[in-house]
Amino acid sequence: MRISDFWRLMDDEFGAGYSRVLGGSLVLAGVGGRTANQALAAGVSPRDVWLAVCDVQDVPEERRLGRDITPRQGGPDLI
Template sequence: MRLTDFWARLEEAFGAAYARSIAADHSFAGLGDRTINKAIADGIDTATIWRAVVAAYPDRVPSRLH
């Protein structure tokens, strides 16, 4: 998944402002307790990051975005 696609999905699921907040402030167990921003900086594949987001917010992410 391209980085631009990742951000588009995150913003569609959470709204632009909240998506950026989640990316900066929420540590995901599926990412080794990293934030999204840290995982991206560490070179974690965006598809892996997206799966961690879906796992953490299964009711928030529409199934069409899985």
């Protein structure tokens, strides 16, 4: 997982504004008692940080992979 994927998941689950608040203030035991921002800056895997956020915030298992996005109709053919 890339850091951009981490932030997309955070935004989808918590909203764009609140996800940034959580990233900077929520202390996560699963990544050494750091915030998400601190853990990412320290080189912790974005996946591990995301799962730590999910654990603390009680994100259900079915939403931990992100929301399902329906492909647009009429887009370019992928051959």
